[in-house]
Amino acid sequence: MASQAKQGSQKMQEYQDMASQMRPRKPLLKNALWAFFVGGLISEVGQGVEWFFMQHGLSAKEATPPMTVVMIGLGALLTGLGWYDRVVKHGGMGGSLPITGFANSMVAPAMEFRTEGLVLGVGAKLFTVAGPVLAYGLAAAFVVGLLRLLITGGA
Amino acid sequence: MAVTRLGPSTYQFENIRILAAAAVGGPKEGEGPLGAYFDSIWPSELKDHASFEVAERHLLLEAQDLAVKKAAVPWESIDMVMSGDLLDQLASTNFAGREHQRPLVGLFAACAVFTEALGLGAMAIASGGPRNVLAAAASHHMAAERQFRFPIELGYQRTPTAAWTATAAGACLVSGSDAVAGEGGVSVESVTFGRVVDWGSKDPNDMGTAMAPAAYDTICRHFEDTGRSIEDYDQIYTGDLGVFGVRLLSALAQKDGKHWDERLDDCGRALYAIDKQDVHNGGSGAGCSASVFSGFIYNRLVKKDLQRVLLVATGALFSPTTYQQGESIPSIAHAVSVRRL
Incomplete structure (x- = not known):
């Protein structure tokens, strides 16, 4: 039994080099521009919502939580209608990064695993996409919080 | 009928025919350039089935049933069904077998399973075993996305080299019965x-x-x-x-x-x-x-x-x-x- 890894590691390397030379490239500039404008548009909408709450008597600080709720609701709604995946298809990170993208990453598995029931389906699979972001996001927050405490003291 | 070993990995057959073949596809496949060649095109990815997994199973069953019907032979004359799919535990193949009730050989070779079934089927017949073998394979875009990638509605960008799993099934009825010997086919x-x-x-x-x-x-x-x-x-x-x-x-x-x-x-x-x-x-x-x-x-x-x-x-x-x-x-x-x- 001749393991093929031993036979032709050079041949394999040549092949991989050839493949990476011939491989169609990602349209980086186009993707970046789309991400900028889609992400920017979502942020503008968020800003508009925040202004709306400020018009109705909330301070800038107070207006942030209700704005977040509205944007998450909007992301969830667009996901439910089957539109948000198209936003990200063109917008890339411009669609994934804003809080609407977070809503998408929660609602999509919820819809998907409904067929496996409410407990082992939706309940267990709800965080399959957002889970790592939450876990490491919280871990990072603890570290940053600790550093802040050490550097600037209490208060 | 006979089988000859031509080399370390190739076997040649005599008098093994494909009696009939049938293909079933999803809506996107129907809109493609080969749409007219499908025997049946589904109006939607689900076609009223409860889940994508159930849909894939019925896609396979429909192709198998159409192939048998086109050959104008009774299902009881199928000695063996050789079939494969991509879902865990060969779910579509096995659950389709629950319906058709013919002897079932489930195969896995990922997307290479159709020729594995066709080749193995021909070899089994040529060796003097079964007379009629139904070789088939199926995949469903949404079911594969769920298993191998991300939830359907999750937004992400595909790379230029990413493939699109087809919602489609194909089945061939392979036979060695003497009735079909002679020219044609x-x-x-x-x-x-x-x-x-x-x-x-x-x-x-x-x-x-x-x-x-x-x-x-x-x-x-x-x-x-x-x-x-x-x-x-x-x-x-x-x-x-x-x-x-x-x-x-x-x-x-x-x-x-x-x-x-x-x-x-x-x-x-x-x-x-x-x-x-x-x-x-x-x-x-x-x-x-x-x-x-x-x-x-x-x-x-x-x-x-x-x-x-x-x-x-x-x-x-x-x-x-x-x-x-x-x-x-x-x-x-x-x-x-x-x-x-």
Whole structure:
């Protein structure tokens, strides 16, 4: 039994080099521009919502939580209608990064695993996409919080 | 009926015919350039079924049933069903078997399973075993996305080399009964079983690169064992190398001084209008080669547009677990030579 890894590691390397030379490239500039404008548009909408709450008597600080709720609701709604995946298809990170993208990453598995029931389906699979972001996001927050405490003291 | 061993991996048959073939596809496949060759096109991806998994099962059953009906034989005359799909535990194949109640041989070779079934079926018949074998395979875009990638509604960007799993199924009724001997029809000439080839590709969004060396290996050994060359075939169809994979396969042949360009095509590339249907590298999935052969290629053979075709279904043998554990993607290709009599 001749393991093929031993036979032709050079041949394999040549092949991989050839493949990476011939491989169609990602349209980086186009993707970046789309991400900028889609992400920017979502942020503008968020800003508009925040202004709306400020018009109705909330301070800038107070207006942030209700704005977040509205944007998450909007992301969830667009996901439910089957539109948000198209936003990200063109917008890339411009669609994934804003809080609407977070809503998408929660609602999509919820819809998907409904067929496996409410407990082992939706309940267990709800965080399959957002889970790592939450876990490491919280871990990072603890570290940053600790550093802040050490550097600037209490208060 | 007889089977001859031509070489280390190739077996040749006598008097093995395809009695009938049927292909069923989803709406996107129906809109593609091969839409007219499908026996049935579903109006939606679900067609009122409760889940994508149930839909895939019925896609397979429908193709199997249509092939049996087109051959005008009773289901009871099917001695063996050889079938495969991509879902865990071969769910579609096995649950379809719960319905059709014929002896079932479930096979797994990822997207290469259709030619594995066709070749094994022909070999079983030629060895004097079963008389009628139904060879089939299916895949469903949404069910595969769920299992191998992300939830359907999750937004993400596909890379230019990513393949689009076809919602499609194909089935061929292979027979060796004396009633069909004589002129006419399409015969299964020989099969070359592939070995596992892994040249170190790791990107599951570029399975063309992972599978092209396997296709090349199998085609070369087929030629070696049969003493043929590409000129002996009107067309070689790989399973789902896609636009980029076929270019790589061509380049591999070119490196060895062989010019395969003109006679090389790919089921995944043929199934969709690549530019218009947003499928990037082209179609993939067990049902891709199964449906393109059972619909398009088989029909062209019957109409005598083609005399002899080598169908080389290609499969990437990774699982989400092996990928996450950093393993490269082993691939396999099985080749079946089919000829118009």
